[in-house]
Amino acid sequence: MARPDYFNRKKWLIDELSPDLVQVHGIKRVLHDRKTRFQHAQIVETATFGICLVLDGKIQSGEKDEFIYHEALVHPAMLAHRRPESIFIAGGGEGATLREVLKHRTVKTAVMVDIDEQVVSLCRKYLPTFHRGAFDDKRAAVYYEDARAFIKNTRQKFDVAIIDLADPVEEGPARLLYTAEFYRLVKNKLKPGGIMVVQSGQSGWINLQNFFYINGTLKSVFKVVRPYQVYVPSFVDLWGFHAVSDGTDPLKLSPAEVDRRIANRVEGALLSYDGIAHTGLFSLPKRLRSRLARVRKVITDKSPISVQ
Numbered sequence: 001m002a003r004p005d006y007f008n009r010k011k012w013l014i015d016e017l018s019p020d021l022v023q024v025h026g027i028k029r030v031l032h033d034r035k036t037r038f039q040h041a042q043i044v045e046t047a048t049f050g051i052c053l054v055l056d057g058k059i060q061s062g063e064k065d066e067f068i069y070h071e072a073l074v075h076p077a078m079l080a081h082r083r084p085e086s087i088f089i090a091g092g093g094e095g096a097t098l099r100e101v102l103k104h105r106t107v108k109t110a111v112m113v114d115i116d117e118q119v120v121s122l123c124r125k126y127l128p129t130f131h132r133g134a135f136d137d138k139r140a141a142v143y144y145e146d147a148r149a150f151i152k153n154t155r156q157k158f159d160v161a162i163i164d165l166a167d168p169v170e171e172g173p174a175r176l177l178y179t180a181e182f183y184r185l186v187k188n189k190l191k192p193g194g195i196m197v198v199q200s201g202q203s204g205w206i207n208l209q210n211f212f213y214i215n216g217t218l219k220s221v222f223k224v225v226r227p228y229q230v231y232v233p234s235f236v237d238l239w240g241f242h243a244v245s246d247g248t249d250p251l252k253l254s255p256a257e258v259d260r261r262i263a264n265r266v267e268g269a270l271l272s273y274d275g276i277a278h279t280g281l282f283s284l285p286k287r288l289r290s291r292l293a294r295v296r297k298v299i300t301d302k303s304p305i306s307v308q
Contacts, residue, residue: 013044013052015059018207023236025049025059031126036118039166043126049234053094053123053130055166061094062234066130069199069239071273072230072281073164074100077197077243079261080250081159087111088158088189090147090177091165093119095131101162102137103266110140111156117144148177151185161186161196167210178214179299183221187246195245196222203229203240203288211240212295218244220298226251227292228281230272241281255279 011027031043031051042054050063061069074097078084087101089112101110114120120142124135134140143150147165163186165177176182178198186196198218201210211227218225222244229238243250253261255275262274273281284292297303 013042013046013054013059014057015054016057017202017236021206025052032122036116038116039119041116041119041122043122051127051129052234053119053127055119058167059234060166061096061127061130063127063129065233066094066096068230068272069232069235070096070100071270072228072239073097073197073199073241074162075262075266075270075273076228076241076250076278076281077160077162077195078104079258079265080243080248080253081195082193082248084159085109086156086158086160086191088151088156088161088186089113090151090161090163092162094123094127095120095134097162097164098137098140098142099130099132099134101160102134102139103268103270105265105267107139110137111143111158112140113143113145113147113150115144115146120144148182148185151182151189154189157189157191157194159191159194161190161194163196163198165199167201176301178217179301179303180217180220181301183218183244187221190245193245193248195243195248195250198242198244200227200240200242202235202237203227204231204238206237208291212291213297213299214240214242215292216296217299218242219296222246224249226282227284229284229288230281250278251282253278 013025013027015023026047028045033042039055045051052062053060083106085108087110093114098112200214203211223246226243229240232239258275258278
């Protein structure tokens with residue numbers, strides 16, 4: 001019996017999770033497919049995860065599960081701060097990070113800096129369920145420039161900094177925004193009690209080197225470094241984050257306190273994150289904790305990075 005030729009039945013998006021592993025998504029339609037000045041940007045509708053933003057062949061967000069990633073990225077740090085009013089976002093082109101930040105009633109100013117104006121324009125047009133009008137909120141200010149130059153030159157100070165960038169692939173646009181030098185620049189622009197959160201790549205099983213190196217780099221800059229993770233189905237793995245500061249500590253929040261702060265501060269429902277979920281995010285398995293303690297490499301401006 002002849003073997004069926006499954007891969008000729010429809011169009012496919014091949015998302016390379018590592019040099020040795022790919023995920024294949026069935027594509028229902030392609031809404032946009034073009035190179036910008038900085039990267040190859042695609043908006044595609046997949047059969048499983050709905051409309052997705054794809055940059056340089058890698059899914060950045062999927063319509064059906066983006067809330068898991070964005071709630072985990074934003075709310076632990078925002079709720080750990082006693083009263084977050086001024087927020088800095090590096091990256092976040094979909095507008096979903098900005099959306100979650102603006103749910104907090106205490107926020108007066110949210111500054112988003114993304115280097116690729118074309119990607120943000122695409123997201124505004126094709127991903128309205130992601131940003132939900134956040135770009136038009138009067139508290140939001142969006143700048144199209146290099147986040148490193150912006151944070152170095154701005155006179156503004158921030159309560160919370162959220163680093164929501166593409167992975168630090170060699171020669172990629174985010175390469176120098178995962179270094180000790182950049183983290184020090186951000187730290188210098190945090191107000192007393194300020195906290196930063198960084199998306200840190202795969203943390204489950206497939207490709208962990210990014211997560212470990214970012215952990216070591218952050219430890220060279222901040223006193224409090226709290227790694228955590230959440231499973232994101234469209235990413236096919238647990239996804240890592242780091243909440244860091246010189247004092248503010250999300251681990252000090254009990255489930256009851258998280259729920260109390262959500263009720264008092266957050267406008268609208270959260271679909272994934274609450275007090276119980278908060279405890280789970282920071283409950284890393286023994287194997288991961290052991291390796292985090294051993295890996296001490298620090299990424300600098302001159303460090304070679306080879307992460308896919």
